[in-house]
Every structure is written in structure tokens, then in C-alpha cells.
Amino acid sequence: MSFEFKTLGIPDAILIKPKVFEDERGFFMESYKKEEFEKAGIKGEFVQDNHSRSKHGILRGLHFQKEPYAQAKVVRCVRGVVYDVAVDLRRKSQNFGEYVDVILSEYNRHLLYVPSGFAHGFLVLSGVAEVIYKVDNLYAPEYERGLIWNDPDVNISWPDDDPVLSQRDRVWPDLKKLLEMGETF
Numbered sequence: 001m002s003f004e005f006k007t008l009g010i011p012d013a014i015l016i017k018p019k020v021f022e023d024e025r026g027f028f029m030e031s032y033k034k035e036e037f038e039k040a041g042i043k044g045e046f047v048q049d050n051h052s053r054s055k056h057g058i059l060r061g062l063h064f065q066k067e068p069y070a071q072a073k074v075v076r077c078v079r080g081v082v083y084d085v086a087v088d089l090r091r092k093s094q095n096f097g098e099y100v101d102v103i104l105s106e107y108n109r110h111l112l113y114v115p116s117g118f119a120h121g122f123l124v125l126s127g128v129a130e131v132i133y134k135v136d137n138l139y140a141p142e143y144e145r146g147l148i149w150n151d152p153d154v155n156i157s158w159p160d161d162d163p164v165l166s167q168r169d170r171v172w173p174d175l176k177k178l179l180e181m182g183e184t185f
Contacts, residue, residue: 061121
């Protein structure tokens, strides 16, 4: 088996630890293998790969897309270190409004599976970070939504309480407002 799959505090969010082969030349690893992912409960066809580069202190998120363009993601950091977060927005989930957090880095080479129905974001802890993620649905800007990064009801333990945010990420609604607007899953 090329991967170890570890269920996190919210059972549908999965930490993926690839088997890495290292020697004096460098390393080799598989970052995705459909058959093994499906055996671990990660189903769906991934249709798009995204790649972002950000500087230290940048917080991207918390983003999600509404149906019919909701997206599941497999996220990994290929350069630097990020604090990665996924918030459960599925109203019928026993974990609604809760989050999981992991450190993803070029050093640990871990991946995070973020199911559809979750908001996702990350904070850059290194000087620069590059994050690559697969999604199982196309980007549709008119269906893009977000959750404010510092919602007191979700109470994420961000390692930095004064991150650099885009204008859009500064004004996303909190969880109560998303519920009122019918913007959860």
C-alpha cells in the first residue's frame, strides 16, 4: 500500500500519509492513486488541479462552493509549511460547525482530504508556501462562498491572530449568517 489513511476528529476528513522512498538522490512518492483512495472512502473523479503560491502570514480562506458545484479536495503543500483547516458546514452532520486542522509541509509530505460540504483554508507559516490541490468539481465563481476566518462560534486556533487577508476573505459571513442565508449544506 502506498498510503496510510488516518481519520481525523471529523470522520470524513482524512489525513493521507504517502509512502516516501528517499535516498541520496532525493525522494519519490505517489501523491494520488485512485484505487487506494477509493478503498479509503475517497471517491469521485478529480477534474481540476489548482496551485497557489503565498508569502508568510497569508491566510487563504475559508472557501467553499455551493451545489451543484460543491467541491471535495485533496490538498498538499509542496513548498514550505501551512496550517490547514477544514470546517464542517453540513447541517445534518454531528460535527456541524467543527473543524479539523493539520500541518501540511514539504517536509512531512502529508495530504488532507476535505470532503464536499466543508469550508477550507490555510495560513502560511513559512517564508513562502506552494499548495496544490485536486478538486472533484470545476471552479464556478458564481457558486463560490466563504466563512469568515475568525468566527467566534467555530473558534479556530489559528497560530497567527493578525494574518494578511484578501479583501474578499475579510468580509465573508460568520456561521450564523450562513445558516440564515441558507448557505450551508
